[in-house]
Amino acid sequence: MRAIWCIFKKEIFQFFSAPASYGIIAVFLAVSGFFFYNITSYFAMQCIQAIQYQSSYNIPLPPMNVNQWVVRPFFHNLAILVIFLIPIITMRSYAAERNYGTSELLLTSPIRTAHLVYAKLASGFIIFIALIVLTFLFQIIIDIFTPSGLDWGPVWSGYLGLLLLGLAAIPVGQFISSLTKNQIVAAFMTFAVLLILWIVDWSTLFSSGILSKIVGYIGLSKHFSNFARGIIDTSDAIYFASVFVLSVFLTHQSVQSWRWRGA
Amino acid sequence: MIKAENVEKYYGKFKALDGITFEAERGEILGLLGPNGAGKTTTMRILTTYLPPSGGKLSVDGKDVVKDAIEVRKRIGYMPENPPLYVDMRVEKFLKFVGELRGLSGKKLKERLGYVREVCQIEEVWHNFISQLSKGYRQRVGLASALISDPPVIILDEPTIGLDPKQIRYTRELIKNLGGTHTVLLSTHILPEAEMTCDRVAIIDRGKIIAIGTPSELAEKIRKVNAVRVELSGPPNEVYKALLDLDGVSQVIPQERNGVYLVQFEPQWKTREQITKLAAEQNWHILELSPREASLEEVFLEIVAEEEHKKTDDETQIQKNIQRDDTVGE
Numbered sequence: 001m002r003a004i005w006c007i008f009k010k011e012i013f014q015f016f017s018a019p020a021s022y023g024i025i026a027v028f029l030a031v032s033g034f035f036f037y038n039i040t041s042y043f044a045m046q047c048i049q050a051i052q053y054q055s056s057y058n059i060p061l062p063p064m065n066v067n068q069w070v071v072r073p074f075f076h077n078l079a080i081l082v083i084f085l086i087p088i089i090t091m092r093s094y095a096a097e098r099n100y101g102t103s104e105l106l107l108t109s110p111i112r113t114a115h116l117v118y119a120k121l122a123s124g125f126i127i128f129i130a131l132i133v134l135t136f137l138f139q140i141i142i143d144i145f146t147p148s149g150l151d152w153g154p155v156w157s158g159y160l161g162l163l164l165l166g167l168a169a170i171p172v173g174q175f176i177s178s179l180t181k182n183q184i185v186a187a188f189m190t191f192a193v194l195l196i197l198w199i200v201d202w203s204t205l206f207s208s209g210i211l212s213k214i215v216g217y218i219g220l221s222k223h224f225s226n227f228a229r230g231i232i233d234t235s236d237a238i239y240f241a242s243v244f245v246l247s248v249f250l251t252h253q254s255v256q257s258w259r260w261r262g263a
Numbered sequence: 264m265i266k267a268e269n270v271e272k273y274y275g276k277f278k279a280l281d282g283i284t285f286e287a288e289r290g291e292i293l294g295l296l297g298p299n300g301a302g303k304t305t306t307m308r309i310l311t312t313y314l315p316p317s318g319g320k321l322s323v324d325g326k327d328v329v330k331d332a333i334e335v336r337k338r339i340g341y342m343p344e345n346p347p348l349y350v351d352m353r354v355e356k357f358l359k360f361v362g363e364l365r366g367l368s369g370k371k372l373k374e375r376l377g378y379v380r381e382v383c384q385i386e387e388v389w390h391n392f393i394s395q396l397s398k399g400y401r402q403r404v405g406l407a408s409a410l411i412s413d414p415p416v417i418i419l420d421e422p423t424i425g426l427d428p429k430q431i432r433y434t435r436e437l438i439k440n441l442g443g444t445h446t447v448l449l450s451t452h453i454l455p456e457a458e459m460t461c462d463r464v465a466i467i468d469r470g471k472i473i474a475i476g477t478p479s480e481l482a483e484k485i486r487k488v489n490a491v492r493v494e495l496s497g498p499p500n501e502v503y504k505a506l507l508d509l510d511g512v513s514q515v516i517p518q519e520r521n522g523v524y525l526v527q528f529e530p531q532w533k534t535r536e537q538i539t540k541l542a543a544e545q546n547w548h549i550l551e552l553s554p555r556e557a558s559l560e561e562v563f564l565e566i567v568a569e570e571e572h573k574k575t576d577d578e579t580q581i582q583k584n585i586q587r588d589d590t591v592g593e
């Protein structure tokens with residue numbers, strides 16, 4: 001436990017002491033802010049059109065649903081952004097240790113490999129959560145400017161979805177980082193894997209059969225969109241948990257194998 | 264304290280260690296001396312549990328390196344060849360991290376930080392980023408990180424590489440002072456260093472230990488040309504002639520000081536006894552009569568050369584010659 005805390009602190013320190021990290025945070029906020037602006041202004045335009053339509057034809061229209069028009073697409077955009085963000089957060093975790101030789105320090109310290117892996121995971125999540133929490137600002141803005149107020153249920157489930165997405169994707173990224181000494185390679189590979197997982201179920205849109213069912217289950221996006229729509233399904237949670245457990249296990253094996261590969 | 268028995272290590276098909284056996288007593292400073300590529304780093308990495316051995320048994324303080332790795336790691340402070348440092352940290356922060364990682368906290372940690380700060384001479388750079396440090400300072404911070412938890416066993420891979428002469432002298436002195444209370448294993452390809460700092464030296468070449476002993480024991484092993492340094496109280500000219508007349512003496516070489524001679528003789532003759540007799544007969548005093556010490560450098564070259572005769576591979580011969588050139592000059 002002492003070792004986990006010690007390495008966790010080191011990881012957090014290294015992230016927040018690097019100027020590049022603030023660049024990442026700034027870009028993340030700028031891009032999510034841009035998405036938010038686009039979505040809300042589109043929604044506003046739709047509202048204005050609806051009002052004009054209503055007054056010229058004098059037909060009552062059902063009220064515009066802010067959750068459907070703003071919250072849900074915003075979460076989808078955030079999820080895509082997260083797919084870009086996570087490789088950047090995880091790329092250095094193991095690759096840099098090996099590249100700078102500090103792996104030799106860690107692996108000859110009286111700590112278990114598992115504790116090293118847990119510490120890196122925990123710090124990865126905390127950094128991820130810190131970034132995601134910042135987007136909460138946008139939800140508050142929507143809430144303030146929606147006369148009827150926001151339906152908070154789907155917001156919470158959307159965040160739960162993002163959290164689970166991170167919970168599954170961060171171990172994937174860290175595992176890939178443990179396979180190479182090159183951070184850039186790690187980032188690109190992680191991005192490629194996450195992107196493929198994200199879009200793989202599109203291929204099953206027009207086909208059926210057992211294979212497409214499997215491929216459909218592997219795809220990240222479907223499991224995530226249930227959460228974004230406010231549907232919490234245990235099968236989606238099980239999916240994220242399986243990806244998590246498998247990647248953590250592989251990371252542990254990979255770090256152990258550094259010894260055998262002599263690096 | 265350290266025990267290595269028949270240790271083997273393969274990198275793929277390449278055999279880097281070929282049955283290494285040695286032991287280091289508690290409080291002893293043992294040197295691993297050998298040319299580049301001999302297997303020093305590999306031996307140390309196995310001992311520190313960084314790499315698993317392919318065969319053989321190793322233990323530190325009775326704990327097996329493979330089965331009891333964590334216990335072994337607790338007992339070892341290790342400085343690799345290129346000290347692993349987090350360059351984005353300040354020196355103090357880094358050493359604090361290593362201390363905590365090794366289980367120190369509170370007052371004890373503070374005390375040890377103060378100790379390594381002083382003894383490794385890193386006060387001036389204490390608050391600097393490691394990325395800004397010179398090679399010499401990085402080396403010293405690496406040494407500090409090996410000492411921070413005050414482990415009973417200290418393993419240093421080429422600790423003086425990249426230091427300037429003044430720092431080298433200081434580091435050797437520091438290592439010497441660690442002996443007695445700590446078991447130290449250090450590697451070097453520099454002969455005088457092994458000679459000066461180590462209680463015992465293991466000469467390693469191509470994954471094999473080819474000789475082990477105290478520097479003077481190793482010297483003894485190859486003292487083939489028998490020679491003694493002699494100073495007698497008689498008139499120098501007479502002494503010179505008398506020495507030359509002794510049975511079995513091949514050469515008498517005047518030494519740096521007037522009246523001191525190096526007498527070389529064929530091994531089967533008891534020349535020392537003859538000199539004693541001569542002095543008694545002539546009523547001269549024996550001011551000095553000592554076997555000439557062969558330096559470890561000569562031992563090293565001799566042993567490596569002997570091994571080489573057995574091999575006929577031209578390429579390794581050339582390589583070895585190049586490496587040997589490296590080792591002669593410091």
Ligand SMILES: Nc1ncnc2c1ncn2[C@@H]1O[C@H](COP(=O)(O)OP(=O)(O)O)[C@@H](O)[C@H]1O
Pocket residue numbers: 261262263274277279297298299300301302303304305306
């Ligand atoms: N990770 C590795 N993979 C393959 N060969 C290696 C590796 N590390 C060392 N070697 C080889 O093993 C031999 C011994 O290397 P090393 O232990 O580093 O020697 P030294 O420290 O005495 O210079 C060398 O021939 C080296 O090329």
Ligand SMILES: [Mg+2]
Pocket residue numbers: 300303304305344420
């Ligand atoms: Mg070496």
